Amino acid sequence: MRGFIDELRSIRERDPAAGGLLGLMFLTPSVHVMLAYRLGHRLWRWRMRFLARFTMQLARWFTGIEIHPAARIGKRFFIDHGMGVVIGETAVIGDDVTFYHGVTLGGLLPSVDSDGQRQKKRHPTIRNNVIVGAGAQILGAITVNECARVGANSVVVKDVPQGTTVTGIPARPVSARRVTDETTFQPYGTPSDLSSDARDKAIKGLLREVDILHNKLKMLEDLQGEAKQSESSFQPEATSLSASDRN
Structure with missing residues (x-):
């Protein structure tokens, strides 16, 4: 009992x-x-x-x-x-x-x-x-x-x-x-x-890595765009100089 x-x-x-x-x-x-x-x-x-x-x-x-x-x-x-x-x-x-x-x-x-x-x-x-x-x-x-x-x-x-x-x-x-x-x-x-949770941590870590890579890729694209813009603005000056030299 x-x-x-x-x-x-x-x-x-x-x-x-x-x-x-x-x-x-x-x-x-x-x-x-x-x-x-x-x-x-x-x-x-x-x-x-x-x-x-x-x-x-x-x-x-x-x-x-x-x-x-x-x-x-x-x-x-x-x-x-x-x-x-x-x-x-x-x-x-x-x-x-x-x-x-x-x-x-x-x-x-x-x-x-x-x-x-x-x-x-x-x-x-x-x-x-x-x-x-x-x-x-x-x-x-x-x-x-x-x-x-x-x-x-x-x-x-x-x-x-x-x-x-x-x-x-x-x-x-x-x-x-x-x-x-x-x-x-x-x-x-x-x-x-x-x-x-180990899997939850792993997924969050991968998402952070993807975010970092995305930001780096965007920076590279911006730098590439600036380089192309500088190159296009430089070419006409070179052409005009060569024309004046011929005269």
Whole structure:
């Protein structure tokens, strides 16, 4: 019971719209699906596989969140909004992790040699204090390390280093400043300042170079125009001088 109250309090710390404890208990899909998961996971470990899957199927109908009962999930896991989240069979999630709606922890090429993939690790591992933004897809047996941030709608297919923020398709690091403090909460896993994006810097640098080259070219054209003007004004004088010399 103490652990359940602790989870409710942790949700209030991360969601300003959470309301009181009573509202959390009855109106928060994450709470409902995690209660079902704790039961379903225990049934799975007791080898009551059908009952475990049936429990999670009921939870899916009520919450729109799909969690395989074999997945391993730590303490104070929170799914904000919830709808459309999918967590695969061999996924592992640490403590104090936050997901937003539409997140998928899936496998790579699940339809290729399905029999050969059974009993193998094929879903991601999410370490402690990770935040995953809405619509993000994390695919394959990769690891998102502690305090990492995954931006909304990103597709992650490679390991994410500790404290790193990644966004994009495929996801790439966008912040040189790593998150090292688990208390630093970044809603939706997306940084408010993307000015440190390496590609953004490269494009801005190229635009500056183009602007410099454009200015230099304009200077050369102006000099060439002045030279032609001087040459044209000099030729008549030379002609008139040669005519006077002949006289």
